[in-house]
Amino acid sequence: MKQKKDPKSQNAISVKNVSKTFSIPHDKSSTLKGVFVNIFKKNTSEKFNALEDVSFEVKKGEFFGILGRNGSGKSTLLKILAGVYVADSGKLDINGLVSPFLELGIGFHPELSGRDNVYLNATVLGLTEKEIDSKFDSIVAFSELERFIDQKIKNYSSGMQVRLAFSVSIHANRDILIMDEVLAVGDANFQSKCLTEFARYKEMGKTVILVTHDIGTVQRYCDRAMLLRNGKIEMIGNPEEVGNEYIKQNMSDEERRIIKEQDQERERIKKERIQVEKQREVEEKEAEKLKGRQKEEEIKRIEDEKIRQEEEIIKQDEERKRQEEERKNKIAEITKVEFLDKDGKEKNVFETGEDIVARIYYTAKKRIEKPVFGVAIHTQDGIHISGPNTRTSKFDIDFIEGNNFINFIILKNNFFTGNYKFTVALYNWECVIPFDYQDKLYTFKVISKEVNQNGLIKIETLWKK
């Protein structure tokens, strides 16, 4: 006996403890010879846990968003839902027919015309020829490709292909739509069309599962969302919260990356220094050796060589000493710059609207009267955004001496998402001789939550009538 239930409370998809592991062979042999040759070698392959014990449910009529970085297991999960992959373990229940849209297009053949592809694609999605005949015009109209429908698909742009494939897939009229990154390729006009279509689907009590990187879309349109990370569910529930968690996660990942990069850079410089040191030692030893060798006939030549080498070494030493001297003579220098939030915690990634404190550490060997600190902020492509200094800001410093720092604070920063290069300089009052000048040596990053905003900076605006 079938029990009548409120359709909204029924599960469209239920996933229980699903895991999927891929083994990645280190040397994939796809010939018989390869297999025979490798038969005696140890079979080296890595296990990669694409999904680990994932459980969730999607209700009928729900618009469900899935967020996650590349490699978090989103696509694997979708492929399992679509039936392309078979899960290693766990239980999968799908109530209704699925229309998947994975990667760009499905079953599209470049040598066939758009028309033939529509028929092929729609049949693959389970439509009968009669149904396709009756829906054909509507499919083409939605994709806005009337003029190109009899051309071969290989002449289509990727955007056109996606439009056509998407159009077919929503006309297949199945119960569950699975969409992977469909919005990424289309233009703005098409994106809004897609979203309208999703809303219509939802109204019809159908289920939409959307995978995207666009947090804004998820927060605005989805009923519920899920965040995947390294094959596990990190969070599931309110799209607003899930979206924010995703932003936070990206920020801390970014933070780690920047710190790692800077560490590597430091390591590299250190290594280079050691290299130079070693080189010098080797040269000295060689000179010793030459000294020791006293063959009669070669004495003169060797002597000459020796002198030449020694001279060179002396020259190098002098050069080094001169550089060191210069460093010592540098009256003042900026030793480092740290970025802090308003609570004094060091970090490199900020949200739009946060205060950014740049703490500039300096050393002054001698007392410097009326110094001027200057900074400059550039975008990554080198566009100069701003460059205040203490003199123009009327922040007069009487003198500096010894080790200390000065804070430069960007109040409620209004940068949009991007990397920003930070330049610092220390001048005398006339701003002619720099004591130190460090051009775009420091980087901080800003991530904006207002995902649909474009441009460089946020400006205070108002609409009026």
Next chain:
Amino acid sequence: MIKRHENYKELVLRLAKTDFKLRYQGSALGYVWVILKPLLMFSVLNFVFSTIFNFRNSGTPDYPLELLTALLLFQFFSEGTMTGMTSLVNKAQLVTKIYVPRWTIILGSTMNALFIFGVNLTVLSFFFVIYGKMPSLFGVIMFLIYAALLYVLILAFSFLTAPFFVRFRDLGNIWEVLLTILMYASPIVYPITMMPEHIRKIILLNPLAFIINFAKQGLINNSYTQAIDFATLFLGIIVAVVLAFLVFRKYEKKVAELI
């Protein structure tokens, strides 16, 4: 139980249709090649073996008809097995980007060979008219049954090899060589009566040779095999296709990851 698809019939037919369309696209003669290819091959072989080796006047008066019949059956087999084996790889998009039952891909691809064979049968009947030969009704029925069995054999081979071809592309080259051997190990260019009795028995152990030989014998000479032999062949092929399908079901699951 998850329902993934309905309308298998339309899907298989659509895949076959698409294949057929694609195959002759970009060629000037287009669909004419469907009949031109076997006819050209027939002309060459007929010239060599009728005129030079003179099989026609040494006990096989209908040699050209026998040759053409056998050749069409063999080409059906070689075409079918080749496309069947490579079908999953050639239609990788249907395997990795969406779910369709994978057996429909195999069925759809091999059906193309079946269709070409069907078209060529009309050419064959035309030749029967030219040579003034009228086969018996039983001969025609048996011929069609043999052709159907041959198709089932093609399916068995395709189910068995397609999932492995994904991993080992060498199979394509190996099979090509084996097909050449099979062609000469079957009574196609030579009449089986040429062979000594004990060799004949060995040759007919090969189901392909058996089908080719008795399909054309029934059609042209109205002579048939014993019921027991036919039953063995019939059952053997059915068992083979069932086993092949079971193997296929076991290995198809990993195909999407390996392509």
